[in-house]
Structure formats: C-alpha cells, structure tokens
Amino acid sequence: MNDAAFACPRLLADVGGTNARFAVETAPLQFEAVAVLACADYPSLGAAIQAYLGSVAARCSTPIRHAAIAIxxxxxxxxxxxxxxxxxxSIAGLRDALGLATLAVVNDFTALAMALPQLGPAQRVQVGGGAAQAGRPIGLVGPxxxxxxxxxxxxxxxxxxxASEGGxxxxxPGDVFEDAVVSQLxxxxxxxxxERLLSGPGIELIHECLSGKALGAADITRRALDGDCPDCVRSIDVFCGALGSVAGNLALTLGATGGVFIGGGIVPRLGALFERSPFRARFEDKGRLSPYVxxxxxWLIIEPYPAFFGASAILTGQLAEQH
Structure with missing residues (x-):
C-alpha cells in the first residue's frame, strides 16, 4: 500500500437511521477514538461530524484531509x-464544509460487503454447516x-x-403463519x-400480529432472552426463520457459494436464541435446490464495527485512483 493511497489520519463513519459511528484511522485498519453519536441529537450529519472532530482534535497532530462515510x-x-x-x-458541499480533500460516500452495506474478506475467525461465527468455495460470490444481509x-x-x-436495495x-411467506402476517400487513x-418484517419495526409487527399487543422491539428481544414471554420467543423465532428464507434466496440469486454473512445490529444481540432458531433450516429449505444451498x-458477523474495514478499503481504492 503506497503512502498516497493510505494518507493517514483518515475519518471513517458508519451512519445508520439511529446512530452514527465514527473513528479515526491512524494506520492500516487501526481504528482509534471510536464514538457512537445518536442521530437525533444533531440537526445534520455535518453537525455530528463537527462535534466528533472537535472531540478528537487534540489527539490528531495532523489535520484530517480524507474521509469515507458508509450510510x-x-x-x-x-x-x-x-x-x-x-x-x-450534498456530498461536495459536505466535503467543502469540512475542509476535506476527499470524501467518499457509499451505501453502508456496500462498505460492509467490502469488509467481508478482511474478517477473521474472531470476527465471525459460523451458523450451521457448509464450506465456502474460494473466489466465488459472497452474499450479505443484515436487519x-x-x-x-x-x-x-x-x-x-x-x-x-x-450496491443493492434488496431489502x-x-x-x-414460508408457512401458514407468515401467510397470515403478510395478509395483515x-x-x-x-x-x-x-424489510417490513426483517427490521426492528418488523419484530414489533410480527409480535403484534401474533399476540394482538403492541410492544417495542427492545422489550420483545429482552423478554424473549429472559424466556418469560412465549409470544416474544415465538416472535423472535418467526423473525429468524424469515431471515433464513431471505438469506437463502440471496444465496440462490447470487450463486453465493463463497458464503452468506449476516450483519446488522439485531441478530448479534439474540445469542442462543438465534443459534437454536429456524434460521439455518429455513436457509436450506429450497426444495430441489436444498442440497445446493x-x-x-x-456466518454471523460479531465484529462490533465491521463497516470501518470496508469504508477504509473503499477510500484507499479511491485515493489510489487519484494517484
């Protein structure tokens, strides 16, 4: 990697609908000063970035001139x-307002996809069987x-x-209950x-369709993990089964014999509930193509900030093209 392509320090951001995560990359894949800011606390992305940069200014002896945002x-x-x-x-407007020479802005799952080849055994855990074929397409889905x-x-x-909007x-639907859920929705x-089912709001809708009661996704997950609410446990099982079906569809669509990764903020919190859920069985339930799938x-991604790896790779590639 040449110095021009790396150009440290660099600002990296992973911006979701709820939180924005920031880091300064001071050496290849060395992320420091990681901070998570609530999006609702700031009027704009620029304001959130300025607040973060203000908090780390004393730690950066060299001005930050290059940045990548996964959104x-x-x-x-x-x-x-x-x-x-x-x-x-405006990407150009934000770049100029921040005084940056380079600002790469990409879809968050495009960045996360670019991180996948860099994730080691400590950053992912396999769910079920199968073995990846080298040099073959890889799938990614994350609620x-x-x-x-x-x-x-x-x-x-x-x-x-x-760059996909496959969500x-x-x-x-994969069974009679999901038929009923889809009909109601x-x-x-x-x-x-x-996405209507496979998201935080989707967990709430599944639970509402199952029990007739409104409950927040965090409460549903907590009560399912505690095991004190059968409807909550069932809601998470339905969620995981539906995720398996969608992940299996992606595997077939891409011919993803290099494997399929599960990302996003929800599934890593489910722990043993996910491991014993219908996820893998539904992933493989593809009729005549079941042996293929x-x-x-x-794999479940357990690295807490995986998008930084991909954002870094994308920024390095863009800088290399400029030089």
Whole structure:
C-alpha cells in the first residue's frame, strides 16, 4: 500500500437511521477514538461530524484531509436524503464544509460487503454447516433499523461490491403463519417488503400480529432472552426463520457459494436464541435446490464495527485512483 493511497489520519463513519459511528484511522485498519453519536441529537450529519472532530482534535497532530462515510441509504449522485432519518446533504458541499480533500460516500452495506474478506475467525461465527468455495460470490444481509442487502463478486484479484436495495424486494411467506402476517400487513401497507418484517419495526409487527399487543422491539428481544414471554420467543423465532428464507434466496440469486454473512445490529444481540432458531433450516429449505444451498456456509458477523474495514478499503481504492 503506497503512502498516497493510505494518507493517514483518515475519518471513517458508519451512519445508520439511529446512530452514527465514527473513528479515526491512524494506520492500516487501526481504528482509534471510536464514538457512537445518536442521530437525533444533531440537526445534520455535518453537525455530528463537527462535534466528533472537535472531540478528537487534540489527539490528531495532523489535520484530517480524507474521509469515507458508509450510510444507510441509496447513494446515487451528489445529493443524499436519508430514508430512515431526516438528514440530507450534498456530498461536495459536505466535503467543502469540512475542509476535506476527499470524501467518499457509499451505501453502508456496500462498505460492509467490502469488509467481508478482511474478517477473521474472531470476527465471525459460523451458523450451521457448509464450506465456502474460494473466489466465488459472497452474499450479505443484515436487519437493523432497516434491512441491508449486498454482496461481493470476484473480479480478477479484486472484489466488486454490489450496491443493492434488496431489502425492499417483496417478502415471500414460508408457512401458514407468515401467510397470515403478510395478509395483515398488505391490508395496512400495500406492498410487503422483506424489510417490513426483517427490521426492528418488523419484530414489533410480527409480535403484534401474533399476540394482538403492541410492544417495542427492545422489550420483545429482552423478554424473549429472559424466556418469560412465549409470544416474544415465538416472535423472535418467526423473525429468524424469515431471515433464513431471505438469506437463502440471496444465496440462490447470487450463486453465493463463497458464503452468506449476516450483519446488522439485531441478530448479534439474540445469542442462543438465534443459534437454536429456524434460521439455518429455513436457509436450506429450497426444495430441489436444498442440497445446493446446504453446502453454502452462513456466518454471523460479531465484529462490533465491521463497516470501518470496508469504508477504509473503499477510500484507499479511491485515493489510489487519484494517484
């Protein structure tokens, strides 16, 4: 890696609908001063970045001139308007306002996809069987505030990340209960996407359809983990089963024999509930193609800040192109 392509220190950000995570990269894949800011506490992304930079200014002897932002939103052109939060901005305008020479802004799951080849055994855990085929496409799906979907396609000795909005593809029910859930949600919302079920709000909708009661996703998860609420346990099982079905669909669509990764903020919190859930069985339940899918491994990402790895790789690539 040449010095021009790395150009430290660098600002990295992972911006979701609820929280924005920041770090300063001081050496290749060395992330320092990690901070998590609540998006609701700031009027704009620029204000959040300025607050973070102010908090770390004393620790940076060299001015930060290059940055990469992974954001939970489509990125197409200069203008970005978040769908899960009220922030909107011009990439060029934000770059100039922050006094940066380079600002790369990409979809958060594009960045997360670029992180996958860099994650080691301590940063991921395999769920179920299967073995990855080297140099083959890799899939990525992750529920959080919304549902992110992406993947990696090999190209020579490099990887090409897919900028996808697959979370908004139509959800296909896998059993009678999911038929009933989709029917109820269609009456309320019209189109029923995978994200409608596979997200924090989706857990709440599943629980409401199952029990008739409104309860927050955090409470549903907590009570399911405690084991004191059968409806909450069942809601998480339905959520995990639906996630397995969607992940299996992605494996088939991409031919992802390099494996499928599960990211996002929800699943790592489920612990043993996820391990014993219907996830893997539903992943493999693909009729005549079940033997094909059964050979594909699934991994849960347990690295707390994986998007930083991908944002760093994307920024390095952009800087290399400039030089």
């Amino acid at each position: 939970a939103n489509p990125v197409d052109g200069d203008q970005v308007a978040m769908t899960n939060h009220h922030w909107s901005f 959080g505030t919304g549902l992110g979907v992406s993947g990696l396609v090999p190209a020579g000795g490099a990887w090409i990340p897919l 908004h593809a139509s959800f296909a 269609r009456a309320r919302f019209g189109h029923v996407s995978a 059964a050979r594909i491994p699934t």
